[in-house]
Amino acid sequence: MRIIRRDDYRRMPWKNGQGMTEEILTFPAGSDADRFDWRVSIAHVGTDGPFSFFPDVDRTIALLEGNGLLLDLPDDRTVTLTGTSDPFSFSGDWSVASRNLDGPTMDLNVMTRRGRYRHAMTRRTFQTSQSLQAVKYTLLVPTADVHVAIDGCWSQLDRFNTLELDCDEQVTVDTVRPVDIFVIAISTATPV
Template identity: 55%
Template sequence: MRILRASDHRRMPWKNGRGETVEIAVFPPDATVDTFDWRISMATVAEDGPFSIFPGIDRTLSILEGRGMELSVEGRQTVVLTHDFAPYPFPADAATSARLLDGTITDLNVMTRRGRFSHSVAMVTAPRALAPADGLMLVLCHLGEMQVTSREATETLSALDCVLLENGEAANISGDSEGFVIKLS
């Protein structure tokens, strides 16, 4: 298990310059927003407007905080995303814009380069057993405090901490918490 503490997440401007993103993890480790194969980040959205375009990238968006947003993705019906809405996958190279429902939100973004990686994102509550994944599995603690046990080790995650589990590593999560499981293959 590799722990990625919230205090160590990297802050940087959005690709379109209209806000700030908090990068949780990226591959390869020295990748930029134009060269990553996969990237997991959070963003605070304080105003309505267009999303950055990422050619050749698939994206999944989840609401972490705030009332939510109405998301318009070219070629799809408009959807309303809230904290209770399942993570929403869409192509990051389609023209996309958001309208906030009631003030600022924070979202979770998972992005993978098409043809190199794919991903899935699911909301989880503890306690739960997590089966091994083909590839990497990341567990993000969203609310509360979460204990993650894998093999002989147990780590405690606070809000926005993340654990990275290598190929084939199973885990159990416990505690009074909710979070997200991200699988990358």
């Protein structure tokens, strides 16, 4: 178990220069936006506009903060992300634009290089004390402060900090009220 504090996230402009990102982790460590195998970050969306283009990358995003984010997709479909909606997955090859609903938003992003890695992100509500077993390399990003423990050793996990778990690690999450936590599992792609 390792806690990555939000103060330690690397801040940088978006690949297209139209926003700001807090990079939580990349693999290999230190990879830039064109060379990562996988990347987890928080995007600050201050204005409407296009998403950065990431060829050969699979993406999933979820709203962390704000009133809502509309995603305009290439098939003339629009998806709305809210504070209670499930994460949305799409191809980094797509031309996607976003529109904020009533003010700026922040969203959690997971990206994996197609053919090398894959990922899944889910929103889970934790209440009182619950355990989670990591079956793959797993990251937890809570939407409020919680306490976490492995083998009886407790730590504070603040809002939008990240808990990193290796495969087979079990963590207990303790909270005084229901808290949504994004659970991200990353694994190598299975050869075809």
